[in-house]
Amino acid sequence: MISLNRIYKRYPGGHQALHNITLDVSPGELVFITGHSGAGKSTLLKLIAAIERPSSGTVTVNGQNLNKLSTRTLPFLRRNFGLIFQDHKLLFDRNVLENVMLPLHITGYRRREAVRRVRAALDKVGLLGREKALPITLSGGEQQRLCIARAVVHRPAILLADEPTGNLDAAYSADIGELFASFNQVGVTVLIATHDPNLTTQLQPRIVNLDHGRLAA
Amino acid sequence: MRAWLAHHFHALGSSTGRLFGNPLSSLLNIAVIGIAFSFPVGLYAIVANVQLASPRVGSDPQLTMFMALAATADDVATIRDRLKNEQRVSTFRFIPRNEAWQRLQQTASLGSVTASLDHNPLPDAFVVEAKGHDPRVLEALRDEFKGWPKVEHVQLDALWAQRLAAGLRLGRLAALILIGLLGFALVAATFNTIRLQILTRREEIEVSKLIGATNTFIRRPFLYYGTLQGLTGGAVALGIVAGSFWLLNDELAHLAALYGSQFQLRLPDLSDSLTLLAFAAVLGWLGAWLSVGRHLRRIDPHWTRK
Numbered sequence: 001m002i003s004l005n006r007i008y009k010r011y012p013g014g015h016q017a018l019h020n021i022t023l024d025v026s027p028g029e030l031v032f033i034t035g036h037s038g039a040g041k042s043t044l045l046k047l048i049a050a051i052e053r054p055s056s057g058t059v060t061v062n063g064q065n066l067n068k069l070s071t072r073t074l075p076f077l078r079r080n081f082g083l084i085f086q087d088h089k090l091l092f093d094r095n096v097l098e099n100v101m102l103p104l105h106i107t108g109y110r111r112r113e114a115v116r117r118v119r120a121a122l123d124k125v126g127l128l129g130r131e132k133a134l135p136i137t138l139s140g141g142e143q144q145r146l147c148i149a150r151a152v153v154h155r156p157a158i159l160l161a162d163e164p165t166g167n168l169d170a171a172y173s174a175d176i177g178e179l180f181a182s183f184n185q186v187g188v189t190v191l192i193a194t195h196d197p198n199l200t201t202q203l204q205p206r207i208v209n210l211d212h213g214r215l216a217a
Numbered sequence: 218m219r220a221w222l223a224h225h226f227h228a229l230g231s232s233t234g235r236l237f238g239n240p241l242s243s244l245l246n247i248a249v250i251g252i253a254f255s256f257p258v259g260l261y262a263i264v265a266n267v268q269l270a271s272p273r274v275g276s277d278p279q280l281t282m283f284m285a286l287a288a289t290a291d292d293v294a295t296i297r298d299r300l301k302n303e304q305r306v307s308t309f310r311f312i313p314r315n316e317a318w319q320r321l322q323q324t325a326s327l328g329s330v331t332a333s334l335d336h337n338p339l340p341d342a343f344v345v346e347a348k349g350h351d352p353r354v355l356e357a358l359r360d361e362f363k364g365w366p367k368v369e370h371v372q373l374d375a376l377w378a379q380r381l382a383a384g385l386r387l388g389r390l391a392a393l394i395l396i397g398l399l400g401f402a403l404v405a406a407t408f409n410t411i412r413l414q415i416l417t418r419r420e421e422i423e424v425s426k427l428i429g430a431t432n433t434f435i436r437r438p439f440l441y442y443g444t445l446q447g448l449t450g451g452a453v454a455l456g457i458v459a460g461s462f463w464l465l466n467d468e469l470a471h472l473a474a475l476y477g478s479q480f481q482l483r484l485p486d487l488s489d490s491l492t493l494l495a496f497a498a499v500l501g502w503l504g505a506w507l508s509v510g511r512h513l514r515r516i517d518p519h520w521t522r523k
Contacts, residue, residue, distance in 0.1 A: 078429035106430045
């Protein structure tokens, strides 16, 4: 489903973020990308989500070589993903419902059907009662769950999460871990970049460990 | 198709909401556009009105040369010869006084006047057409003809009408130049408005791109906004012109009545109004399109960076 072949990523200025990464992820897998801060976890996710391009090597998603995607077809590839960002990237000028609505709106759902799906997603993350709330009034954990609801509302085949439990306490991160496990159980491929040991022991995932941009054993 | 329509409805709705959701700044923008456009539109409408009120301009200006009543057939023949030899004259026609008198008597409305006269008061006349339309040539001919023997009076027809027409053409041209310049100003104003909007909505655009929004999708609400703003600006311009004409018309009617005449400023007709609205809408769209094309490229999630 996702395959990286001899990926190198060097940022302008010379920082070598990834070094000869080859990795295959099968459909329905739950994969944790672990490693110290700065090991290249986020970069790896960004390459898969086509947010950045590798300096060399190829990334293939659903049989599509991302290097060969045009700006025109790129948006349609991105719709295969649910993205959960470290900094949430919520829109603070609109309420919870409208935030989760955004991906459905982009794909052109009719409003009534979209609202139904948004409610389902909010229910899943436990925010059903907070539809009209503004994101700024939510706690850190709630904001993270809102971000997850937005990522899954259009039922993507692949879920990419960058430090989803970054700033949360242990109890919260256990909750979030269970959420990811439940998406994985219904067949979603899940990739999580994390250095949270709680999450790792709880879910028994396949672990890809990065060390200074290289795959570590 | 349904998704496409939904997208358009949503973009239109959100643009309308944005336009009226922030009333003060939108109002100021629209007012500026409207006021700027009301000048050329008003000028254009006034020119059209004056044109409507003035009589039709004859095809060619003619000189009418009236002979003295005492002129004999020999005198007429002399003039005829001189006209034949005159290089600047293209054609001329002789109207004998008897023929003119008969025609006048046949004119029903003047029947009582002619009946009360016991002799023919009309002179022989020549109607002369000059080569070309140069007013200077015509005036020179008039002055020369006046000096010919037994010529009582020379009248230059339709020259004033030509001058008026030339003046009106000038006014219309000035209005068009103004429309052109202010049209550019409208594009520039929209360009800036949209630039500011893009900056304030930068996060939304970024996130939308990350979760699979196409460029068309992101561009659409801005294009709608520019178009709507231009359209409402054009409507405001029409409103200003209508209001001013309404205020002016009372006084104009009074003034015209003093001259024993009627004159009213009429508003631009439907097709002119629609053309103006369409023009303003297209310019608004163009400003938005240029702005979006220039500024959205900068908000790309680093995809182009290698």
